[in-house]
Amino acid sequence: MNIIVLGGGVAGVSTAWYLAKSGHEVTVIDRANSVADETSFANAGMLSYGYTSPWAAPGVPLKAMKWMMQDLAPILVSSSSFNVQTANWMLKMLGQCNEDAYNLNKRKMLSISEYSRTTLNELTNELTLDFDHRSQGTIELIRDEEKLQAIEPDLASLRECGVEHKVISHAECIQHEPALANVAEKFVGGLRFPQDATGDCNKFTLALAEHCRAAGVKFLLNTEINSLEASAGQVIAVNTSIGLLKADAYVVCLGSYSPLLVNPLGFKLPIYPIKGYSLTLPLLDESKAPQSTVMDEAYKVAVTRFDDRIRVGGTAEIAHFDLSLHEKRRKPAEFVVNDLFPGAGDLNNATFWCGLRPMTPDSVPIIGKTPVSNLYMNTGHGTLGWTMSQGSARLVADIINNQEPEIDSQGLSVFRYVK
Template sequence: MKIVVLGAGVIGVTSAYCLARAGHEVVVLDRQPGPALETSFANAGEVSPGYSSPWAAPGVPLKALKWLFMKHAPLVLHPTMDTGTLRWMAAMLANCTAARYAVNKGRMVRIAQYSRDCLIALREETGIAYDARMQGTLQVFRSRKQLDAIGKDIEVLAADGVPFEVLDRAGCVAVEPGLAAAADHILGGLRLPTDETGDCFKFTGALATLAEELGVVFRYNTDIRRLKVEAGRIAGVATATGEVTADAYVAALGSYAPALLAPLGLNLPVCPVKGYSLTVPIVDTSTAPVSTVMDETYKVAITRLGDRIRVGGLAEIAGFDLSLPPARHATLERSARDLFGAAGDWEKAQFWTGLRPMTPDGTPVIGPTRYANLFLNGGHGTLGWTMSCGSAQVLADLMSGRRPAIASEDLGIARYG
């Protein structure tokens, strides 16, 4: 079967690779000159199945109100939001119950755990290199209230069989010695020892090369205009350079997928949530992070990527704005320097932003639509890198008529009605 994949970020490229492995003829279209040049370019670098949690959680509405008045807030809301964004926020608030949180987190952990297994298998089979480390994630808490609130997460982790460790201050320093100078700022932590890290941009580029060796054709610098429909099926993709046709189509366009799908009557509730990162050269390895440290106060991830530190986080609902406000740079730097101040050359930090495609329940949308030959793989939010390999394999199985290794019935767009 000939399949066109729309999008060459980490989700599109992993989808293309898995589909090619399944024996399909695959063409990938993307407007950029190469793979992973938008949201996948400089993300936080985490492959964190255990930290896969929906943003919609009990207590978040109250926290969000407090964040509005913080100088270094993890969430920024712009007053000029459109009606679509307001509807998305209302749907997210509706998921901020204990019952919905447990369901959503369980789904996310299911995908993420499977995805990590798929990534391990891919690494063993191909030897793909991307500054990978397999030394876990440490979430650090600066207040007793934060530490006392981890009970609901521990319950879900235990139920799903995800290994974890609750650490005191000394335990945090033992696994991340670079925190020694900042130990007085930390009360404790939650460690997920099976989590990994790696450079998503390097991974996606390397996997695109492997996909090409399997016969995948990448058509970059191709502006996707619309999907053509005939007799209840997708008949082709209209691009700036002509029409592209296939037997089946996959929309893996992240935050840009809803606009493409809306004319077809498909309401994909994905909101672009702006995130930021700093990439900092390491000058003192003894004080640098070993793996990933999550600063719960600022919602910032500080990750070791080879000879660099990647500082990623924040959430800004600002539509498709890609500006780089100095205030966001200051928040990321404040968190990282507070914990690992001597480790990096902060004057040489590279500042970046990208749009995370977020669903209101946190779970990505993977699977078929009411158009028999149109499939979706998107809405992964902050976890595209974490969930990419597993999501792609589930998609490839569904499109190939095979039963996926994990339950997928609740992952499709049909769950939104």
């Protein structure tokens, strides 16, 4: 088949790879002048397979209200960007904040994440991909004893889902992350996910795109996607800045912008753009830097090590499609990296960035078939697009190929929202 993939982020390029590998003629369309130039450009760098968890959970509304009152708030709501769409999405998310929904959604997400872990391992064995990949686990660092004692409900969920994890002592935190010895008074222990990894999503996507080109994938960059032309229950063309482009099938991998393209077709994608920020610091002193990822539980900020850089990701802002870089949003990331790893990176020469995370109300991505027969989705991964990228791409390729997927795809498509 001739297949058009709409979107050149990590989801789109990965989807193109697995489709091309299975024999299709694939074209990727993106408005940027390079792949991975938007949300995939500077995310936190975590491949957080075990740390996968829905935003919507029992108790989260109350926690979110408390977080927003903090000086270094991990979540913010922009009043200037608040509208009916924002309110509707938040209400849908609140409807998922119960134990049954949380457990169901977590199982779906963990299934994709674990599949992505094995798929990425297979891919890196098959291809030469330079993306600062490390497989040394994640530590959720806990700053006070009360919180350490209160994590048992989370552990029960992890055990139920078969996620490898371990509550580690103060000394074990330092054993895995020696630089924490410099700030030993700052924490009491942690929760470690040994199967988690790290990597630069932008570098990965650029490298995979070169393999895609070698496999015959065509990239149409600097090309605006205006609309989908549909007739008799099928997409017949995509309307772009270079004209109408036709294919046998189409895959939407446009992240937060997916609803703008798809909603006119008669069904709604409940995806909302959650704004996330990151800092990238040149490495100054390796002995003072993390070896993998340390997630500060108190501030919801992740500090991730690349080969010669440190990536710090945090702050979730509900701000619609606003991509303004507000300087005050740097503060949580700057505080955490300086508090836990002082002297490790050059804050004076840090690069500040923001991107839009495509969040569904249940945190589960939208993957697979749609009410339009030749239109498929691979979108809505929220904060876990990098983590879930390979499993999601392979899954949607299997669905398009009418092959039995290696994991259960039930409840992942848009049909869970379509009445």
